[in-house]
Amino acid sequence: MKVLANDAGQLAAHANIGHAGGQQLPAGFSFTQSMKDALESVNQQDAAAGQKMNDVDSGKSDDLVGAMLASQEASLSFSMLMQVRNKVMGAMDELIKLPV
Template sequence: MKILANDAGQMAAHANIGPTAGEALPAGFSFTQSMKDALDSVNRQDAQAGQKMNDVDSGKSDDLVGAMLASQEASLSFSMLMQVRNKVMGAVDELIKLPV
């Protein structure tokens, strides 16, 4: 859960960086890189959860609770990523509707 909270905190921090009137984005900020990092993190969590589940299934590990928690964390991370994606797509749709 700490990983999920850290990821959520990082995404929230990036969401609050946006420029206000007359301000520019900090040097080195890249929305694209932030999204790639988030995708990599979610993918890594999913792979780790899958490995833990496979270990339990094959008898290599008896940590069923840890495997289930890892699976739930990966699921929540994916859900959060999808919500961010939906918000971004909604914002893009709104930008497209603006008069030129």
């Protein structure tokens, strides 16, 4: 989630620079890779939360609060990822509608 927020901030900063000075994004920046990294991070959070919940259910752990917090964090991360996806899809729809 932090990776996605940082990349979004970099993209916004570079977009402002690009319009003013004609510069482009750095060669190492990849929006696709940023999205893949964010997706993997959300997946890992979900797996960790699931493992914590399974440990509590099976009696291996008594940290119910930690398991619930991990579950909520994973849920919020997924919601944020879906919001980013929806914004990107909306932007793509707008680009498609532009006259050529």
